Amino acid sequence: MLISVAAALRRVGVPHPLRRTAQLDELRVGEAAVEADTPIEIELVAEATGTSVVLTGTLQTVATCSCRRCLEPFPQSLVVAIREVFELRPTEGETYPLVSEHLDLVPLVRDAVLLSLPLAPLCRAECPGPAPELFPTQTTAAAEGPVAGMGPAVTAPAPAPVASESPRDPRWAALDQLNLDR
Ligand SMILES: [Zn+2]
Structure with missing residues (x-):
């Protein structure tokens, strides 16, 4: 994705708009990815400062993520602000190379998208997770309330219960109460 910036270099300080749509290989970080061939809308302005070119603007695309609580896939739109410098003698990890009045947008797009993935x-925000009845939130547990004097106290479960041992369903406590009264 080589872009000629010859015109920008000849008119220092004059902004040149750059609009492109990129489609790259999959860009993934853990459970979030911009899948292969998903359009990445590039809206930048190139401005030469003598021997370097500054690109500012935004990238927009959609990532496919897996929720960390319910594990369901969901789309998440990404808008990434860009401000990067291309120069003849780039600094590793800080600026990008400018070669024969051309710059390559692919490394910039790849880096920017990878850094912005959740x-x-x-x-x-309020995703309850895979099974709210097995893993009640603190609010639900408090609403049920503890049952006084009934064998092992029914208390609010730990925030992250161990999967191998299901916490006691607080609704059973109500049944125990009925049996005792007879
Ligand atoms: Zn979820």
């Missing part, structure tokens, strides 16, 4: 995707 590390712990969540389909929505």
Whole structure:
């Protein structure tokens, strides 16, 4: 994806708009990815400063993520702000190379997208997870309330119960109460 910036280099300080649509191989970080051939809309402005070219603007695309709680896939739109410098003698990890008045947008797009992917995707802030009845939230447990004097106390379960040992369903406590009263 080589872009000629010859025109920009000849008119220092004059912004040149750059609009492209990129489609790359899959870009993945853990459970979040921009899948192969998903359009990445590039809207940048190139401005020469003598021997370098500054690109500013945005990238927009859609990532496919797996929710860390319910494990369901969901789309997440990404808007990434860009401000990068291309120069004849680039600094590793800081600026990109400018070769024969051309710059390659692929490394910039790849780096920017990878850095913007969510590390712990969540389909929505209040996602209850895979089984709310097995893993009640603190609010639900508090609403049920403990049953006084009934064998092992029914208390709010730990925030992250161990999967191998299901916590006691607080609804059973109500049945125990009925049997005792007879
Ligand atoms: Zn979820």
